[in-house]
Amino acid sequence: MGLAKTEMFTDEQNEISLFAKAFGHPARVAILQQLFKIDGCYCGDLVTEIGLAQPTISQHLKELKYLGLIKGNVEGTSVCYCIHAENWTKMKVIMAQFLDQDLPKEGCCS
Amino acid sequence: MGLAKTEMFTDEQNEISLFAKAFGHPARVAILQQLFKIDGCYCGDLVTEIGLAQPTISQHLKELKYLGLIKGNVEGTSVCYCIHAENWTKMKVIMAQFLDQDLPKEGCCS
DNA sequence: GTTTTTAATCGTAACATTGCGATTAAATAA
DNA sequence: TTATTTAATCGCAATGTTACGATTAAAAAC
Numbered sequence: 487m488g489l490a491k492t493e494m495f496t497d498e499q500n501e502i503s504l505f506a507k508a509f510g511h512p513a514r515v516a517i518l519q520q521l522f523k524i525d526g527c528y529c530g531d532l533v534t535e536i537g538l539a540q541p542t543i544s545q546h547l548k549e550l551k552y553l554g555l556i557k558g559n560v561e562g563t564s565v566c567y568c569i570h571a572e573n574w575t576k577m578k579v580i581m582a583q584f585l586d587q588d589l590p591k592e593g594c595c596s
Numbered sequence: 597m598g599l600a601k602t603e604m605f606t607d608e609q610n611e612i613s614l615f616a617k618a619f620g621h622p623a624r625v626a627i628l629q630q631l632f633k634i635d636g637c638y639c640g641d642l643v644t645e646i647g648l649a650q651p652t653i654s655q656h657l658k659e660l661k662y663l664g665l666i667k668g669n670v671e672g673t674s675v676c677y678c679i680h681a682e683n684w685t686k687m688k689v690i691m692a693q694f695l696d697q698d699l700p701k702e703g704c705c706s
Numbered sequence: 707g708t709t710t711t712t713a714a715t716c717g718t719a720a721c722a723t724t725g726c727g728a729t730t731a732a733a734t735a736a
Numbered sequence: 737t738t739a740t741t742t743a744a745t746c747g748c749a750a751t752g753t754t755a756c757g758a759t760t761a762a763a764a765a766c
Binding site for chain 4: 649674
Binding site for chain 2: 518575594
Protein backbone atom coordinates (compact mmCIF):
# COMPACT_ATOMS: atom_id res chain seq x y z
CA MET A 487 0.00 0.00 0.00
CA GLY A 488 3.06 2.18 0.00
CA LEU A 489 2.07 4.13 3.09
CA ALA A 490 3.36 3.51 6.56
CA LYS A 491 0.59 2.96 9.08
CA THR A 492 1.83 5.73 11.33
CA GLU A 493 -1.01 5.38 13.81
CA MET A 494 0.25 1.99 14.94
CA PHE A 495 3.69 3.30 15.92
CA THR A 496 4.89 5.56 18.68
CA ASP A 497 5.56 9.24 18.08
CA GLU A 498 9.23 8.53 18.64
CA GLN A 499 9.29 5.78 16.03
CA ASN A 500 7.54 8.01 13.51
CA GLU A 501 9.85 10.91 14.24
CA ILE A 502 12.98 8.82 13.84
CA SER A 503 11.75 7.42 10.55
CA LEU A 504 10.88 10.87 9.22
CA PHE A 505 14.37 12.20 9.91
CA ALA A 506 15.91 9.03 8.54
CA LYS A 507 13.85 9.35 5.39
CA ALA A 508 15.28 12.82 4.89
CA PHE A 509 18.77 11.29 4.90
CA GLY A 510 17.57 8.40 2.75
CA HIS A 511 18.61 9.97 -0.51
CA PRO A 512 22.21 10.67 -1.48
CA ALA A 513 21.27 14.01 -3.02
CA ARG A 514 19.93 15.26 0.30
CA VAL A 515 23.00 13.93 2.09
CA ALA A 516 25.13 15.78 -0.46
CA ILE A 517 23.14 18.99 -0.01
CA LEU A 518 23.52 18.86 3.77
CA GLN A 519 27.24 18.09 3.56
CA GLN A 520 27.66 21.03 1.22
CA LEU A 521 25.78 23.30 3.62
CA PHE A 522 28.09 22.19 6.41
CA LYS A 523 31.06 23.00 4.22
CA ILE A 524 29.86 26.27 2.76
CA ASP A 525 27.28 27.84 4.97
CA GLY A 526 25.25 29.38 3.43
CA CYS A 527 24.99 28.19 -0.07
CA TYR A 528 22.83 29.46 -2.89
CA CYS A 529 20.37 27.14 -4.55
CA GLY A 530 22.13 27.67 -7.87
CA ASP A 531 25.48 26.70 -6.37
CA LEU A 532 23.95 23.45 -5.12
CA VAL A 533 22.60 22.73 -8.60
CA THR A 534 26.09 23.19 -10.03
CA GLU A 535 27.80 21.28 -7.23
CA ILE A 536 25.48 18.28 -7.14
CA GLY A 537 24.59 17.97 -10.80
CA LEU A 538 20.86 17.42 -10.66
CA ALA A 539 18.38 19.69 -12.39
CA GLN A 540 17.27 22.87 -10.66
CA PRO A 541 13.67 21.72 -10.00
CA THR A 542 15.01 18.50 -8.48
CA ILE A 543 17.35 20.31 -6.09
CA SER A 544 14.57 22.72 -5.24
CA GLN A 545 12.33 19.82 -4.33
CA HIS A 546 14.96 18.22 -2.07
CA LEU A 547 15.55 21.60 -0.39
CA LYS A 548 11.82 21.90 0.22
CA GLU A 549 11.73 18.59 2.07
CA LEU A 550 14.73 19.45 4.22
CA LYS A 551 13.18 22.82 4.99
CA TYR A 552 9.84 21.24 5.85
CA LEU A 553 11.58 19.06 8.43
CA GLY A 554 13.28 22.15 9.82
CA LEU A 555 16.80 20.91 9.13
CA ILE A 556 17.68 23.87 6.92
CA LYS A 557 16.51 27.41 6.47
CA GLY A 558 16.58 29.68 3.45
CA ASN A 559 17.16 33.40 3.25
CA VAL A 560 15.93 35.33 0.23
CA GLU A 561 18.60 37.69 -1.09
CA GLY A 562 17.31 39.48 -4.13
CA THR A 563 16.64 36.89 -6.78
CA SER A 564 18.73 34.28 -4.98
CA VAL A 565 18.00 32.16 -1.95
CA CYS A 566 20.77 31.36 0.48
CA TYR A 567 20.41 28.12 2.40
CA CYS A 568 22.06 26.97 5.58
CA ILE A 569 21.76 24.35 8.31
CA HIS A 570 19.22 25.17 11.01
CA ALA A 571 21.69 24.70 13.85
CA GLU A 572 19.20 24.48 16.69
CA ASN A 573 16.94 21.96 14.98
CA TRP A 574 19.91 19.93 13.77
CA THR A 575 21.03 19.54 17.35
CA LYS A 576 17.53 18.48 18.42
CA MET A 577 17.42 15.93 15.62
CA LYS A 578 20.80 14.56 16.69
CA VAL A 579 19.52 13.93 20.20
CA ILE A 580 16.57 11.95 18.87
CA MET A 581 18.70 9.92 16.48
CA ALA A 582 21.35 9.28 19.12
CA GLN A 583 18.73 7.89 21.49
CA PHE A 584 17.90 5.34 18.84
CA LEU A 585 21.39 4.60 17.53
CA ASP A 586 23.18 4.49 20.88
CA GLN A 587 21.06 1.88 22.59
CA ASP A 588 22.95 -0.60 24.72
CA LEU A 589 23.77 -3.77 22.89
CA PRO A 590 22.63 -6.86 24.80
CA LYS A 591 25.56 -8.98 25.91
CA GLU A 592 24.08 -12.28 24.81
CA GLY A 593 21.47 -12.94 22.17
CA CYS A 594 20.09 -16.01 20.47
CA CYS A 595 22.74 -15.61 17.83
CA SER A 596 25.77 -15.45 20.07
CA MET B 597 12.36 8.70 -12.10
CA GLY B 598 12.21 7.23 -8.66
CA LEU B 599 15.77 5.98 -8.62
CA ALA B 600 18.67 7.79 -7.07
CA LYS B 601 21.51 8.36 -9.49
CA THR B 602 24.02 6.65 -7.24
CA GLU B 603 26.88 7.01 -9.69
CA MET B 604 26.90 10.77 -9.24
CA PHE B 605 27.39 10.59 -5.48
CA THR B 606 30.28 9.52 -3.30
CA ASP B 607 30.40 6.05 -1.74
CA GLU B 608 30.00 7.72 1.63
CA GLN B 609 26.88 9.58 0.56
CA ASN B 610 25.37 6.42 -0.86
CA GLU B 611 26.20 4.40 2.23
CA ILE B 612 24.70 6.98 4.57
CA SER B 613 21.52 7.12 2.53
CA LEU B 614 21.24 3.32 2.47
CA PHE B 615 21.45 3.05 6.25
CA ALA B 616 19.10 6.00 6.65
CA LYS B 617 16.63 4.37 4.31
CA ALA B 618 16.63 1.31 6.55
CA PHE B 619 15.53 3.53 9.44
CA GLY B 620 13.11 5.39 7.19
CA HIS B 621 10.14 3.24 8.11
CA PRO B 622 8.61 3.14 11.59
CA ALA B 623 8.10 -0.62 11.38
CA ARG B 624 11.83 -1.19 10.96
CA VAL B 625 12.57 1.24 13.76
CA ALA B 626 10.11 -0.70 15.93
CA ILE B 627 11.70 -4.04 14.96
CA LEU B 628 15.16 -2.79 15.86
CA GLN B 629 14.00 -1.29 19.15
CA GLN B 630 12.35 -4.59 20.01
CA LEU B 631 15.55 -6.48 19.20
CA PHE B 632 17.46 -4.15 21.48
CA LYS B 633 14.93 -4.82 24.23
CA ILE B 634 14.52 -8.57 23.76
CA ASP B 635 17.52 -9.99 22.04
CA GLY B 636 16.84 -12.34 20.35
CA CYS B 637 13.31 -12.24 19.23
CA TYR B 638 11.40 -14.68 17.09
CA CYS B 639 9.82 -13.53 13.87
CA GLY B 640 6.40 -14.53 15.21
CA ASP B 641 6.90 -12.45 18.34
CA LEU B 642 7.68 -9.43 16.20
CA VAL B 643 4.51 -10.01 14.20
CA THR B 644 2.50 -10.03 17.44
CA GLU B 645 4.36 -7.11 18.95
CA ILE B 646 4.27 -4.79 15.95
CA GLY B 647 0.92 -5.72 14.48
CA LEU B 648 1.71 -5.98 10.81
CA ALA B 649 1.11 -9.14 8.80
CA GLN B 650 3.72 -11.88 8.84
CA PRO B 651 4.85 -11.43 5.23
CA THR B 652 5.27 -7.71 5.85
CA ILE B 653 7.45 -8.23 8.92
CA SER B 654 9.41 -10.87 7.05
CA GLN B 655 10.06 -8.40 4.27
CA HIS B 656 11.29 -5.73 6.67
CA LEU B 657 13.53 -8.28 8.39
CA LYS B 658 14.97 -9.22 5.02
CA GLU B 659 15.99 -5.65 4.31
CA LEU B 660 17.60 -5.19 7.72
CA LYS B 661 19.41 -8.49 7.27
CA TYR B 662 20.58 -7.51 3.79
CA LEU B 663 22.18 -4.39 5.24
CA GLY B 664 23.84 -6.51 7.91
CA LEU B 665 22.16 -4.76 10.81
CA ILE B 666 20.53 -7.93 12.13
CA LYS B 667 21.16 -11.64 11.91
CA GLY B 668 18.79 -14.58 12.15
CA ASN B 669 19.33 -17.97 13.70
CA VAL B 670 17.16 -20.88 12.59
CA GLU B 671 15.89 -22.87 15.59
CA GLY B 672 13.66 -25.65 14.42
CA THR B 673 10.71 -24.10 12.67
CA SER B 674 11.38 -20.70 14.21
CA VAL B 675 13.93 -18.05 13.39
CA CYS B 676 15.47 -16.02 16.16
CA TYR B 677 16.64 -12.54 15.21
CA CYS B 678 19.05 -10.21 16.94
CA ILE B 679 21.10 -7.09 16.35
CA HIS B 680 24.40 -7.68 14.54
CA ALA B 681 26.46 -5.92 17.19
CA GLU B 682 29.64 -5.50 15.18
CA ASN B 683 27.91 -4.11 12.10
CA TRP B 684 25.67 -1.90 14.19
CA THR B 685 28.75 -0.28 15.66
CA LYS B 686 30.27 0.21 12.22
CA MET B 687 27.04 1.80 11.02
CA LYS B 688 27.02 4.14 13.99
CA VAL B 689 30.49 5.40 13.12
CA ILE B 690 29.41 6.22 9.59
CA MET B 691 26.22 7.94 10.70
CA ALA B 692 28.02 9.86 13.44
CA GLN B 693 30.52 11.21 10.91
CA PHE B 694 27.60 12.70 9.05
CA LEU B 695 25.44 13.82 11.97
CA ASP B 696 28.21 15.23 14.14
CA GLN B 697 29.70 17.66 11.67
CA ASP B 698 30.76 20.98 13.12
CA LEU B 699 28.13 23.63 12.76
CA PRO B 700 29.47 26.79 11.13
CA LYS B 701 29.42 29.75 13.49
CA GLU B 702 27.93 32.20 11.03
CA GLY B 703 25.87 31.52 7.94
CA CYS B 704 23.88 33.62 5.53
CA CYS B 705 20.86 33.09 7.72
CA SER B 706 22.36 34.20 11.00
C1' DG C 707 3.59 -40.62 6.46
C1' DT C 708 0.46 -36.98 7.88
C1' DT C 709 -0.40 -32.89 10.34
C1' DT C 710 1.12 -28.86 12.49
C1' DT C 711 4.01 -24.95 13.12
C1' DT C 712 6.76 -21.25 11.60
C1' DA C 713 8.64 -18.23 8.38
C1' DA C 714 10.08 -17.22 3.51
C1' DT C 715 8.59 -16.17 -1.02
C1' DC C 716 5.35 -14.91 -4.82
C1' DG C 717 2.25 -11.89 -6.91
C1' DT C 718 -0.02 -7.81 -7.04
C1' DA C 719 -2.59 -3.62 -5.64
C1' DA C 720 -2.08 0.87 -3.68
C1' DC C 721 0.66 4.46 -2.93
C1' DA C 722 5.16 7.29 -2.58
C1' DT C 723 9.41 9.11 -4.54
C1' DT C 724 12.37 10.91 -7.91
C1' DG C 725 13.61 13.63 -11.86
C1' DC C 726 12.98 17.07 -15.04
C1' DG C 727 10.86 20.01 -18.91
C1' DA C 728 7.86 23.75 -18.94
C1' DT C 729 6.05 27.41 -16.66
C1' DT C 730 5.49 30.87 -13.20
C1' DA C 731 6.90 34.34 -9.71
C1' DA C 732 9.60 37.84 -8.01
C1' DA C 733 13.40 40.67 -7.72
C1' DT C 734 17.02 43.18 -10.23
C1' DA C 735 19.24 45.39 -14.18
C1' DA C 736 19.08 47.81 -18.36
C1' DT D 737 8.85 49.10 -19.10
C1' DT D 738 11.29 45.42 -20.69
C1' DA D 739 14.74 42.10 -20.27
C1' DT D 740 17.29 39.13 -17.22
C1' DT D 741 18.23 36.29 -13.36
C1' DT D 742 17.06 33.05 -9.91
C1' DA D 743 14.32 29.76 -7.77
C1' DA D 744 9.63 27.80 -6.84
C1' DT D 745 5.89 25.23 -8.64
C1' DC D 746 3.24 22.32 -11.97
C1' DG D 747 2.55 18.19 -14.37
C1' DC D 748 3.82 13.90 -15.59
C1' DA D 749 6.56 9.65 -16.58
C1' DA D 750 9.37 6.21 -14.57
C1' DT D 751 10.50 3.76 -10.74
C1' DG D 752 10.48 2.31 -5.80
C1' DT D 753 8.04 0.98 -1.46
C1' DT D 754 4.70 -1.08 1.42
C1' DA D 755 1.22 -4.33 2.66
C1' DC D 756 -0.80 -8.64 2.58
C1' DG D 757 -3.40 -12.92 0.78
C1' DA D 758 -1.94 -17.10 -1.07
C1' DT D 759 1.42 -20.31 -1.48
C1' DT D 760 5.58 -22.76 -0.54
C1' DA D 761 9.37 -24.75 2.30
C1' DA D 762 11.20 -26.96 6.04
C1' DA D 763 11.37 -28.70 10.47
C1' DA D 764 8.84 -30.88 14.41
C1' DA D 765 5.13 -33.41 16.45
C1' DC D 766 2.01 -36.93 16.18
